[in-house]
Every structure is written in C-alpha cells, then in structure tokens.
Amino acid sequence: MNTYIGVIGGSGIYDIEGLENAEWVSVSGPWGAPSDQILTGNLDGVNMAFLPRHGRGHVHSPSTVPYRANIDALKRLGVTDVISVSACGSFREDRAPGDFVIVDQFIDRTFARDKSFFGAGCVAHVSVAHPTCPRLSDACYTAAKDAGITVHKGGTYLAMEGPQFSSLAESKLYRENWGCDVIGMTNMPEAKLAREAELCYASVAMITDYDSWHPHHGEVDISDIIATLTGNADKGRDLVKRLPVLLGTDRAPCPHGCDRALDYAILTAPDARDPAMVAKLDAVAGRVL
Template identity: 60%
Template sequence: MAGWTIGIIGGSGLYDVDGIEDGEWVACESPWGAPSDDCFVGWVGPVRVVFLPRHGRGHRIGPSELNARANIDVLKRLGVTDILAVSSVGSLVEDRPPGSFTIADQFIDRTKGRASSFFGSGMVAHVSMADPVCPRLSALAADAARAGGAQTHVGGTYLAMEGPQFSTRAESHLYRSWGCHIIGMTAMPEAKLAREAELPYALVGMVTDYDCWREGEEAVDVAQVIAQLSANAAKARAMVMHLLRALPAERPASPIDACLDTALITAPHARDPNLLAKLDAVAGRALGK
C-alpha cells in the first residue's frame, strides 16, 4: 500500500497550519482555471501534507466565486490521496453551540450556478453521492477533534447555501424543518468534485453562530463570526495535527479510490479529446484503463 498525502482545505479562519515541516508554497496550474491560492506542501512525520486556503490568504475570494474545480484538480495533481475539509458554519440546532465541531455525513445542496462537475458533453459520468463522505477519514477526524479539545458531534446534515448573504429567518426555519444541523456556503460543489476526482473526503464544520432562527436573539453578523473564528481556528489546528500524527503507517485502500470505474458512461469512440485532456489528473486512472 502507498502512504498518505493529506490535502487540507482550510476555511474561514484557518489560513495556515502550524507544525508542517520542510514546507514551501507551491504554485500549481490547472486546466480548470486559477485555484484559490498556492498550496503549502510539507511533512508531519511520514505524512505528506498539502494545505490549500479555500478563500486564499487574506480571505480574498467569496464563496460564490470559489473555483472549486481548480482547487480539487490541483490537489489531485500534487498527489493528494485524501481530503480533510475544514469549514466555518452556522448551527441550526440548539445542542451544537458556537465553538463546537460537527463531522458532517450528509449534504443538501442549495447553491446556484456553480460549476459542479468535471464531466459534461463529450465525457459523461455519474458518481454516487448517496454517502458523500469517507467514513474512515471522518472517524479519524472526530477522534482528532476531541483530542484537540473541541466539543464534537459525529454525523449531521450540512445545508450548503449560495451566499454571500446570510439566511433569511424563513430560510433558517425551513432548513431546520428539513432536519439540517449546520449551514455553510462552501462544501458544495467541493464534496461532489472530490468524489469525481476519486478522493476520499471528510468535512469538519466549526460552528461560529446560531444563524438567525433563535427567537429574541440578534441575527448572525460578520463581527460575531470573527469573534468566534480565533478560538475555533486554534482547536482546528490542534485537530489537524492530532489526525496527521494518528494516521496508520500504511494507507488502506478505499472504494472511493476507484469510484469512476462504475461512473463513466460515454462510449470511448464518442469521447471529446479536448475534455479528456482536461481530465488527465482527476480521471486519468479510470480513463487510461
């Protein structure tokens, strides 16, 4: 079995990770456009780490303008085997307060107009998203979050909204009625694209606020979010280091590593060579068979 290369996508407040050794910022081009930033590549013990700040250093890019295809593509090009995504979220339930972490296991996608697939006319594929996260990586993340001092909830549905505006009260109550636990603006289409790139994916939601559903309480604003970010980021950095140091020496194979084997549908003679060229990193293994 090959070793691990863990891709870490840092969300709001997590713009770097302490403890990565022999690290350097590495530029990587993508046929899907510009990624959010260069990637910081280094080591934690025997584990190779590739860190990408989702919004760019300095938080330059809004949620609707993120080029998620380029971000996932460059992680794949840099040899990432598994992705740990860290995101700031709002809570839609009372028992997941600000400062707590949720290890999401389901998503509802309410985003609009975002490029959500690497595939299309000339090379069609349909991956399963029934179980959208990697259970083994999510379990490791849960253990690491607890070890890092975070109140941790295992499992939960993440409502991905468009943004950049926060929810209306009616929307917040609607999402609660659907059984959603947390709400954010960035996990979709990121999780879908990770699956298309055959990358096991886990998402840790760091709660900053209660959105706007609580009666008699002020609605969320940026000042409230920023006030919670620093404490969350410290626990997130601790979580990341605990996870990296707890990984088994050898990376076991995952069914997600080969999920495109049952997803490609376009006949070989009908495939668009221009699209195939863009898919060289994310789908090269399956297309080369």
C-alpha cells in the same frame, strides 16, 4: 500508496508548528488557477498540503471559489485524503458556537457554480449517497476528541449560495422542515468534485453562530462570527495536526470505495469521447481513462 493529506480551509488552520520542509507551490491545471498557492510540507512523516479556500486575504466569495481547480490541483499533487474545515451556522440548540460537527450528509442549494468535471464529450455519474468518507470522518472525530474539542459525530449540512446569510423564513425552513443541523456556503460542490476525483473527503464544520432562527441570539452578526472563528481556528489546527499519526504513512485502498468511485461511472463510449475533454480529465480521471 502513501498517505497524502490535503486540508482546505482558512489561514489559521495551516499555521502548524512542526510542519517540515514547508513551501508554497503553484499548481497549474486545465480548470484554471486554484484559490491560491498551496502550502506543502511534512508532518509526522506524512505529506501535507494546505489550500486557502478563499485565498490569502479572503479574495474569493463562496460563489467565486474555483472549486474544480482546487480539487484538480490537490489531485495533481498526489493528495489522497481531503479534509474540509469550514465555518458554519447551527440549527441545533445543543450544537453551540465553538462546537465542531463532523458532517456526513448535505443538501445542496447552491446554483451559481460548476458542479462537475464531466460533461459534453465525456459523461459520468458518480454516487454521492454517502458524500463523505466514514474512515476519514472517524479520524477527524477522534482527533477532535483527543484535542478536547466539543464535537458532534454526524449531521446534515445545508449548502446555500450566499454571500448573504439566511432570512428568518429560510432558517426556520431548513431547521424545522428539512431537519438540517448546520448551514454553510462552501462544502458544495467541493464534496461532489472530490468524489469525482476519487478522493476521500471529510467535512469538519466549525460552528460560529446560531444562524437567524434562534430567538435569543438575534441576527447573524459578522463581528461575532469572526470572534468565534478566531477561537475555532486554534481548535481546528489542533485537530489537523493529530491526523498524520491517526491515518499513518501507509495507505490501503479506501474500504468504502471513495478511491474507486469512477469504476463504472463513465458512460460515454471510448470512441465517442471528446479528446479535449479527456485531456482536461488527466489528473481527475486518469486512472480509468
């Protein structure tokens, strides 16, 4: 199998010098339209796909991002490894605006999103005890270090619904009682769906602010976030363009089993499965169905 890297993030991430055969393509699937067309190309011999999570022009809020359609579209393209690049707030003094965190755990506080490809007619349960791929996360960490980025390996991401930022009480709860490291609005259910689709998934959290807990930084200000985000986009692009060489063109099976997550996950007996549901799962679960 060949490596095919999919990057979900903002517009600044996919403007990469040296991307060959760049083309915006439309991908249709049974879960609706993805956030936007997908920019495909080749970098250092490795196929790449860039999907603007919020759509070009930022037309989707965190709650309206079509997460299932996005993951399904990447799977249909042949993507094997998904890198999530997203803005976040920090709960830690030593994880400052401009720093990156390679997330390895999540607490999901979202409530207005479809969180699974499976359901009535085809029931499945996958493990997200370890929701990110260590192999892919290590590659992102190495790429960040090589790019001179201040990066922290490991951390818990609190996924909130949004679109509003946290209250002071919520921020203190997540920081002091729950031990979270960063907060964002988009990595859930994205990570869960990637696992259901048997895709390796890594989360690169780009810190833009200290949320509202910090006594000397005031409330979260969107203008400050945008200013930091602009600088972070340059760093994120440097990270992403180093990944093809690190991951290589030839891809062995994931040593952590991400690409075999459905081996024992589907519980509905074959003769009891809804044909319409099975048809919708042709890309996501076609290997086992």
